Amino acid sequence: MIKFDNVSKRYADGQEALSNISFEVSHGEFAFITGHSGAGKSTLLKLILAMETPSSGQLIANGVNLNRVSTTQIARHRRQIGTVFQDHQLLHDRTVYDNVALPLEICGYQPNDAARRVRAALDKVGLLNKEKSFPEALSGGEQQRVGIARAVVNRPSIILADEPTGNLDPGLSAEVIRVFQQFQSVGVCLLVASHDAALIERLNCRKIVLEGGKLRADQKPRPKA
Amino acid sequence: MSATKRNNDNPNQPRVNRNTRAGQSGSFGDLFKLHRRIAKVSAIRLLQTPASSLVTLFVFAVALLLPALLLSLNSNLASLLAGFQDSAQITLYLQDSVSEAEGQEVSDDLLTRNDIEGAYYVSPSQALDEFGASNGLEDLLIEMTANPLPGAIVLTPLDVSSSAADELARQLQELSQVDVVRVDSLWLQRLAAISNLVNAIGSVLAVIVIFGLFLVVGNTIKLAIENRKAEILVIKLIGGSDMYAARPFLYTGLLYGLGGGILATLLQGIVLATFNSNLEVLMRLYESDFQLRGFGLMSSQLIIVAGAVIGWTAALLASLRHIRAINP
Numbered sequence: 001m002i003k004f005d006n007v008s009k010r011y012a013d014g015q016e017a018l019s020n021i022s023f024e025v026s027h028g029e030f031a032f033i034t035g036h037s038g039a040g041k042s043t044l045l046k047l048i049l050a051m052e053t054p055s056s057g058q059l060i061a062n063g064v065n066l067n068r069v070s071t072t073q074i075a076r077h078r079r080q081i082g083t084v085f086q087d088h089q090l091l092h093d094r095t096v097y098d099n100v101a102l103p104l105e106i107c108g109y110q111p112n113d114a115a116r117r118v119r120a121a122l123d124k125v126g127l128l129n130k131e132k133s134f135p136e137a138l139s140g141g142e143q144q145r146v147g148i149a150r151a152v153v154n155r156p157s158i159i160l161a162d163e164p165t166g167n168l169d170p171g172l173s174a175e176v177i178r179v180f181q182q183f184q185s186v187g188v189c190l191l192v193a194s195h196d197a198a199l200i201e202r203l204n205c206r207k208i209v210l211e212g213g214k215l216r217a218d219q220k221p222r223p224k225a
Numbered sequence: 226m227s228a229t230k231r232n233n234d235n236p237n238q239p240r241v242n243r244n245t246r247a248g249q250s251g252s253f254g255d256l257f258k259l260h261r262r263i264a265k266v267s268a269i270r271l272l273q274t275p276a277s278s279l280v281t282l283f284v285f286a287v288a289l290l291l292p293a294l295l296l297s298l299n300s301n302l303a304s305l306l307a308g309f310q311d312s313a314q315i316t317l318y319l320q321d322s323v324s325e326a327e328g329q330e331v332s333d334d335l336l337t338r339n340d341i342e343g344a345y346y347v348s349p350s351q352a353l354d355e356f357g358a359s360n361g362l363e364d365l366l367i368e369m370t371a372n373p374l375p376g377a378i379v380l381t382p383l384d385v386s387s388s389a390a391d392e393l394a395r396q397l398q399e400l401s402q403v404d405v406v407r408v409d410s411l412w413l414q415r416l417a418a419i420s421n422l423v424n425a426i427g428s429v430l431a432v433i434v435i436f437g438l439f440l441v442v443g444n445t446i447k448l449a450i451e452n453r454k455a456e457i458l459v460i461k462l463i464g465g466s467d468m469y470a471a472r473p474f475l476y477t478g479l480l481y482g483l484g485g486g487i488l489a490t491l492l493q494g495i496v497l498a499t500f501n502s503n504l505e506v507l508m509r510l511y512e513s514d515f516q517l518r519g520f521g522l523m524s525s526q527l528i529i530v531a532g533a534v535i536g537w538t539a540a541l542l543a544s545l546r547h548i549r550a551i552n553p
């Protein structure tokens with residue numbers, strides 16, 4: 001589903017954020033990307049989302065060759081991906097409801113159908129009572145959960161999340177992870193960048209460790225006892 | 226709208242939305258509602274910056290007004306000059322073999338055609354008399370034994386445009402009694418020349434105006450896009466196409482075009498009313514009842530439609546260009 005083949009990313013200023021990364025994540029897999037700040041976690045997710053292009057190596061996600069994509073292909077590719085951004089990326093002049101409905105609107109859903117899905121997604125993150133609020137009026141953790149609802153509302157085939165539990169207390173973090181696991185169980189491929197060591201330790205997930213842009217370790221989940 | 230399969234490699238995931246077509250709006254009503262909502266949002270945004278929106282609207286209206294007035298002038302000019310159509314004549318010189326009675330008959334026949342205003346027959350002897358009278362050569366002509374002049378029919382076409390007159394002349398050439406056809410086209414030529422000139426000026430002006438409007442709308446849209454850069458970025462990040470992101474701005478252009486067009490027709494009405502009251506005095510002195518007609522209903526619609534098309538197209542080009550440049 002996602003395949004990095006010797007991928008490097010060098011930014012315009014010469015900074016090499018990723019070097020010779022190779023790994024593969026398939027359907028129904030839940031993998032954490034972890035590593036210290038500046039290790040290249042966000043860059044890796046940006047490559048998958050076609051926000052950046054690889055400097056070398058080959059990257060294929062969801063059957064799309066991300067080394068060479070047209071603008072139209074990028075838009076279609078992103079519609080198949082639900083992304084939780086580190087800085088939320090919510091629209092501040094739209095209500096929580098309208099923010100979560102945006103991916104459905106882009107895909108042209110009927111209002112009734114969209115309403116059902118939006119409410120279901122908001123329910124999953126426990127924000128059903130905030131649908132008429134504006135993001136400004138929400139706490140950082142609530143905004144993050146709006147971002148999560150928006151990422152899952154269109155039932156994507158890939159979910160990318162950049163520090164999705166960064167602003168959440170342990171209880172809410174566990175809740176968010178449970179939402180992710182529901183999607184994992186129906187075959188969605190999840191890549192979650194996080195440096196929340198405690199959380200990662202508790203979960204028996206695959207762990208891809210980056211250090212200074214290099215792949216340090218790729219630990220498969222322990223086989224179930 | 227049928228479900229189009231995308232290249233998803235695992236079909237065994239029923240709950241996962243593999244192709245985003247399922248449950249999408251197909252009905253015309255939904256589409257209409259959606260577009261009405263986008264149009265409303267665009268209108269609200271325009272009202273949020275009333276001053277700059279109004280300036281753009283006025284620039285749009287005045288720019289449309291210039292060629293509109295010129296067109297109106299042209300159609301008025303044409304109707305004014307049509308009053309001189311008596312000078313537009315076609316002369317048919319008849320074969321020598323055609324008798325006076327036959328010539329008179331051909332002339333009467335021509336009057337029944339609906340593209341001919343008037344026709345009269347000039348017999349060879351009348352022609353000779355006129356020729357002599359106008360040249361002071363009566364004495365000389367008396368000396369002549371045979372009349373060298375042919376009979377002729379002088380006619381006034383209904384349509385004085387030179388192309389119509391030429392066409393009529395070509396048709397009349399076919400008549401067996403006709404030897405030579407001459408179009409006395411000085412006025413026709415002048416008319417055509419003036420009309421061509423006004424049309425040429427109109428075309429050049431229209432091109433300049435369209436170009437100018439593209440710049441004005443383009444700049445307005447550019448500013449609007451800069452103001453909503455964050456929103457466009459988010460839309461692009463979650464898979465909205467450039468066209469999707471452009472939609473509100475297309476309505477902005479369309480609204481400017483429609484509003485500018487409507488304003489232009491109103492301004493035109495005012496301008497023509499002012500001209501007319503001055504003209505009235507002048508024309509009374511000349512005992513003419515000529516009036517500037519302005520534009521009828523059709524032409525007002527034409528201005529408004531032209532405005533809308535220009536506004537929308539300019540917005541399309543500008544928004545796609547600027548939205549393409551916005552990247553994460």
Ligand SMILES: Nc1ncnc2c1ncn2[C@@H]1O[C@H](COP(=O)(O)OP(=O)(O)O)[C@@H](O)[C@H]1O
Pocket residue numbers: 011012013015016017035036037038039040041042043044
């Ligand atoms: N747009 C950019 N231009 C230049 N350098 C960048 C850019 N984004 C990130 N970097 C650099 O790339 C490295 C990896 O960054 P990032 O992927 O954000 O790491 P992480 O998310 O793991 O903290 C860092 O050294 C960062 O300074």
Ligand SMILES: [Mg+2]
Pocket residue numbers: 041042043086162
């Ligand atoms: Mg980061």
